[in-house]
Amino acid sequence: MIGKQLVPLLVEAGHEVAGTTRSPDKAELLRQLGAEPVVVDVYDAAGLRAAVVAFAAQAVVHQLTDLPDDPAQIAAMGGANARMRTEGTANLLAAAAAAGASRLVAQSVAWELPSEGAVEAIAEHEAAVLGAGGVVVRYGQFYGPGTYFEGEPPAPPRIRVDEAARRTLPALDAPAGILTIVEE
Numbered sequence: 001m002i003g004k005q006l007v008p009l010l011v012e013a014g015h016e017v018a019g020t021t022r023s024p025d026k027a028e029l030l031r032q033l034g035a036e037p038v039v040v041d042v043y044d045a046a047g048l049r050a051a052v053v054a055f056a057a058q059a060v061v062h063q064l065t066d067l068p069d070d071p072a073q074i075a076a077m078g079g080a081n082a083r084m085r086t087e088g089t090a091n092l093l094a095a096a097a098a099a100g101a102s103r104l105v106a107q108s109v110a111w112e113l114p115s116e117g118a119v120e121a122i123a124e125h126e127a128a129v130l131g132a133g134g135v136v137v138r139y140g141q142f143y144g145p146g147t148y149f150e151g152e153p154p155a156p157p158r159i160r161v162d163e164a165a166r167r168t169l170p171a172l173d174a175p176a177g178i179l180t181i182v183e184e
Contacts, residue, residue: 001142001146001147001161002063002107002139002142002161002164002165002168003019003063004029004033004146005161005162005164005165005166006061006063006165006168007019007030007033007034007035008033008034009165009166009168009169010034010061010169011033011034011035013169015059016036017034017035017036018035018036018037018038018051018055018057019033019035019036019037019038020038020039020040020042020048020051020064021037021038021039021040022039022040022041022042023039024039027039036055038051038055042064042084042087042088042091042092043083043087043088043091044091045091045094045095048091048092048095049091049094049095049098049099051095052092052095052096052098052099052101053095053098053099055099056099056100057096057099057101058100058101058102058103059101059102059103059104059105059172060092060095060096060099060101060103060104060105061105061106061168061172062089062092062104062105062106062107062129063107064084064088064089064092064107065081065084065085065107066080066081066083066084066088067081071148074113074114074115075114075115075116076115077115078113078114078115078116078117078118079115079116079117081113081115081118081121082115082117082118082120082121083121085121085122085124085125086121086124086125089106089124089125089128089129090128093128093129093132093134096132097132103134103135103172104129104132104133104134104135105134105135105137105168105171105172105174106125106126106129106134106135106136106137107137107139108122108125108126108129108136108137108138108139108178109122109138109139110138110139110140110157110180110181110182111140111141111157126178130176130177130178133176134176135171135174135175135176135177135178135179136177136178136179137168137171137179137180137181138178138179138180138181138182139159139164139181139182140156140157140158140159140164140181140182140183141154141155141157141158141159142158142159142160142161142164143158143159143160143161144160144161144162145161145162146161147161156182156183157180157182157183158182158183159181159182159183160183163183164181167181168181
């Protein structure tokens with residue numbers, strides 16, 4: 001959700017951006033947003049490493065999630081998102097280290113995901129990012145175009161998705177630690 005908002009801002013700020021996707025169908029969208037599309041599966045550790053090293057990434061902005069299209073399915077499909085936050089994060093951190101990336105920013109949540117194992121997966125994810133000297137960005141629930149809440153905003157903590165993207169840019173220069181992005 002946030003990638004569609006964040007990529008153009010990164011490009012506008014002068015960054016050369018590679019956008020990853022598992023789906024070849026999404027490559028053109030990434031190109032239109034200004035990124036070089038890279039089709040790779042985060043669970044293919046060797047392929048991911050090769051892609052990140054080939055791009056010579058100086059910074060990695062980890063916005064990977066595996067959430068269903070229907071928010072009512074979050075709890076039932078929580079295992080996929082937990083795997084993304086644990087195994088996916090571990091693979092991406094290893095790829096970033098292999099590329100010599102000096103900055104790491106990774107998405108997390110400022111709200112409680114309603115699925116079994118979510119708390120543990122988020123804690124493992126955040127500990128890994130902080131252990132690598134990165135910045136954990138805890139977002140409130142997104143609302144606005146392309147989110148679960150296009151009309152009415154959700155209960156706090158929340159943040160409009162375009163505002164969340166705008167407020168993420170300074171995280172590239174922030175010291176290692178946790179940054180929470182929610183509405184005041």
